[in-house]
Amino acid sequence: MTYLLSFLFLCLVSVCSAKELKIFLLTGQSNSLGAVKGSPASPELLKKYEPKNTLYWHENFGQREGVFPGASTSWEQVRPAMPRYNGSLCMGPEYGFAFTLEKNGWFRDADVAIVKASRDGGDNSHWQKNGQAYKALVQAVKNACAAVDKSKHSKVEFAGLLYLQGESNIGASVPESASRFLELLGNLAADLKPYGDTSALAAQRAVIGENANWAGKNESDPETGNVTGGLEGRDTEVQGKTTHQVMKELAASRPSLGYAPTRDLPKLTAGDQMGVHYNGQSQISIGARFAYEAARLAGKDAGSVRSGRYEAPLGSPDAWMNRKMPGKNVGVWNLASSVKPSIVSGVVKLFGIRVEDPAVNTVIIQSKGGGSGDRLALGPGGIRLAEGKNLQLETNVQLAGRQAWNIPGGSTVELKPSPVQDKAHPVRLSGQAEVQVVRAEGGGGAEGMARVVLERVLPASLKCSWILSGKVEMSLEGMEGQALNLGRVLVKDGAVLNLNGARLAAGSIVNQGGTVNP
Template identity: 85%
Template sequence: MIRFLSFLFFLCFFSVCSAKELKIFLLTGQSNSLGAVKGSPASPELLKKYEPKETLYWHENFGQREGVFPGASTSWEQVRPAMPRYNGNLCMGPEYGFAFTLEKNGWFKDADVAVVKASRDGGDNSHWQKNGQAYRTLVQAVKNACAGVDRSKYSKVEFAGLLYLQGESNAGTSVPESASRFLELLGNLAADLKPYGDTSALAAQKAVLGENANWAGKNESDPETGNLTGSLEGRDTEVQGKTTRQVMKDLAESRPSLGYAPTRDLPKLTAGDQMGVHYSGQSQISIGARFAYEAARMAGKDTGSVRSGRYDLPLGSPDAWMNRKMPGKNVCVWNVASSVKPSLVSGVVKLFGIRVEDPAVKTVIVRSKGSSGDRLVIGPGGIRLAEGKNLQLRTNVQLAGRQSWNIPGGSAVEIKPSPVQEKAMPVRLSGQAEVHVTQAEGGGETAEAARVVLEQVLPSALKCSWTLSGKVEMTLKGMEGKAVNLGKVFVKQGAVLNLNGSRPVAGSVVNQGGTVNP
């Protein structure tokens, strides 16, 4: 009998200890929260690449007209795009990139994560007040979702925070009252959701505010890089000298509990409507990733030195990084959450190293804000690019330490003058380093060369040794007929050095089986 009771106690103890916590993030807002991507959905390749696998998902989207979003969840399911019956176009909001980014980084691996989404296809923020349609629908969706939770599997249900992307349709008093109405929303949810789980995070105002889009914005394509960005110019509704964007941005910056996810650097959709206010499917993945980084930072997770979406801030600002800390000994990463606009160097910015992992653009640009004293220092972390990505450093560059540059075939690291200078002033390439440039793994015999381009630089202060190995090509541009001192350049078999008529210091180029073109 004692043995049986001991076994029963052990079984109950094991069951309680093995039960996990369920963290539920609430997602609501209007059409960009809904994900009205219309004729510009994410490609099948992107959907496969960023597909969440583990995050639980419950959606009960709704519209200005009743019944336009049939097919609400009846059980927990996988995060996926939805297709409302009223227009036959996919809807995919921030939930996709949000869930994928949390899973990829494993920030909440001690719990299961879920998203409950109830988003509207329009309307000002009055709908999210106590008895508004949006508020009532969101609360009912949470109630329905929690009724479907397996309580034997979870020891606790916690509402970990609110993800809010709303504001384009605000008008009248809903503009200056955006902040107060949002805080009221958090307070109401904290009180009314208590029967269904722990609401302490909501009571502590844990939330991420998404930057509302402007109207009539037009995408801009950079002819040199091919980058497609959203126009920062557009129409904002202004009431009493205030816009929703500025009111909500000020609110986020005034409270450490609130996160902020910029959006306006991201491309709008190009088919489906002419309003210039809705983001494309690819942009929605980036918005979701930005929400994820902010949610993780607010939860005290180490989000690393990832470039934030704050396109308006130079790299020397803490808010230019997802964890709001200046990089120290961490390699700095540009990925799908990072700014699409060029990153600015103002003064001296020290980066241990640079990784272009998975950005939403083909070319990442880091350029001078405009002063001749602007300087980017790259340390021993070196440079590593993902396949098909390029890095342009359009500022004075200083190299330091023993470092590796790993570049895929067809991709390039380019050091060239900044376009914001009044005159095309040469770039100062300086420092003391041992740089090993190699082609990233996977480059076969037919693969394109990995490229390093030095354009119109003044390397007189450079004390480096360069080792070019594999199918790597270094090219000097804009220095024809000039004496150059790159330090010592070792050109190994398979590598190419194109001098283009420049005159290296005697003995500075050592050919070890490669090709040196005069």
């Protein structure tokens, strides 16, 4: 009797400790596969964004070859996998997706897995019921589920579909993109029932990735060094429609569907001349965008993070991952955020700005038309930059409250007119605030001064005091000979104020051991 009770107790403990396994299905063509060819993610990026806990099963396949050698035979850690292009393993959105889910802990009550079966090309007919891609995806799921450790996982749930396809669509596959995609979800919901809970698929929970344009050329900003994707390119049009248009409209029409933009991200620069494939760093960002959308659809708080919606002005809810204006939350730019300038149209209020790890070194917030009505109102949350990151505010700025600007050594916060603004009109700086500029310590120990640059700034009803802490340098540029009223400027020991010929109000500069250069 004692042995029986012990056995039953152990069984009960095993059942109680078993977790649900949430499986995300990833499929599509070459950008889902991750044909990064000559521009894979660097070893440093792979280490920085390496997923640790997400389970991974991959059975990628080719149009002619079938499933590539090296496909999963047991659950693995997320990593670049077969096939190889120019000696490099492929890596699609799965890497950034898994890392972002883990970092935010959105599904910590379950174990998370990715089953990936992506094809190296082909239109969406291959994902129809009897198509090669559909059959390969279903078979991959069967194989993966057969390898699930039942002692660790009490239930399998298919949490949603991640779909990145469309560049090769031609003929009827273009106008029928939406109907074929919904058909795919319905077929998966029915055919995968023997292997797990398909209720999310039946409810059409999925994230649609924006298909790339052809012959897209990257754009380089000579001032900041930012490299972004070129929005000009070619889309296949049939019956007056493109896959891009049809799928974007579908995602907007159904609350169960998410949308992960991609076209603002840079493409390959080596090993591929088609102008359609994303490089390794872009793939990590695409995966992060998929993760934020998957979390939002699952009812998780995606936070006040600048979304990948590069066309959405900053004052639009679509500009933020949780589809809400930040309100009293600090607006965050990170790996998933758009790398294009964020547009200010009208008045945009942000409690603060935090720049973490966007895929460009300089975040730009820019006036749409340079008019006096465009204004960024920056509240007590102030500014915080990660090491190696910069911020350009190319719009009128209104400051409010007591705030700190935390800037690492070698980084810069710059206020300057927008490129579209008439050169005769400076950027207006207004508000009532106390701004303490400090050189952020810690991290990698970046050297150099923390810099603030005010270029062609016109104080307008500004009641402000500035505290420049040690190792902070403020420079006034493009205002030689002008009389300015920036308010009180306290230059502390080790700080530098460069006037460059500008004339501040008498008595407004209080030098406490710093350096003031006229």
